[in-house]
Amino acid sequence: MTDYDAYRDRYREELDEAVAFSGADHDFFTRAKAEELVQLARRHLGDPARIDALDVGCGVGLTDRHLTGRFRTLTGTDVSPGVLETAATANPGVRYELAARGRLPFEDGEFHISFAVCVVQVIAPAERPGFVAELARVTRPDGLVVIFEHNPYNPLTRLVVRRCEFGGDAKMLGMAETERLLREQSVASLDCGFLLLFPSRRSRVLAVERALRRLPLGAQYYVAGRPRS
DSSP states (O other), rough: OOOOGGGGGTTTHHHHHHGGGGEEEHHHHHHHHHHHHHHHHHHSSSGHHHHEEEEEEEETTTTHHTTTSSSSEEEEEOOHHHHHHHHHOTTTTSSSEEEEEBBOOTTTTOEEEEEEEEGGGGGGGGGGHHHHHHHHHHHEEEEEEOOOOOOOOTTHHHHHHHHHHGGGTTOOOOOHHHHHHHHHHTTTEEEEEEOSSSSSHHHHHHHHHTTTTTTTSSEEHHHHHHEOO
C-alpha cells in the first residue's frame, strides 16, 4: 500500500501534473465533489448547518478546505499521521483523528453523513467490505453514507490515475460494484450519478452535465445510501 506520508509535501503538485491536460487544476475537481456532497446532504438530510460530517480517508485535507463552515461540525480521519498533521495545519477549523486500519475511532451513529473521496479504489478488494461497514457503523440510521470514485469507463480518468505516482495501488471500481458493496453492508442506495463530464462549472455546462449524470460519461461518480437500522 502506498505510504501517503511520503507524498504529503508534494501531493498537490503531483495531482496538478496528472490533470494538467484538462486545463484545470486539482482544486477544480476537488471543489466540484465538495459542492456535490453539500447538495446531497441538503437534498436527503436537510440544512447542512445542522449536520455533523465525517471525511474518511481525508488525506491532506483537500476536500475539507471546501467544506469548512458548511456543516455544523466537520471531522477528518486517516491512517497516516503525517497527512493528518498537514490537514490540520491547512484546516484549523476541522477536527482530525487518527484511525487504525480496519476500525474508525468513533462511536456508533456519531455522524449524520460519512463520506470517502476516491478511497475505496486504493483499499485491497478483500478489505473493502469492512471499510464500508465501518462507514455505515459510525453513521446514524437516518443519515447518509457517500462514496465518490473515479469512473473506470472514462479513458481520461484512467490516464490521470496512471500519471499519478501515488496511484499505483488504485484498482478502480465501477458504480455497480460500489452499489453492491453498500448493499452487502446493509446500506440502501438512495442517489447516484456521474459528474465532471466537462472542465467547467458554468451554469449552462452544469445543466447539461446534470441532464447526463445517469450515463457513465463523467470523470467521477458518487453513490449515496442510508444505513438500515
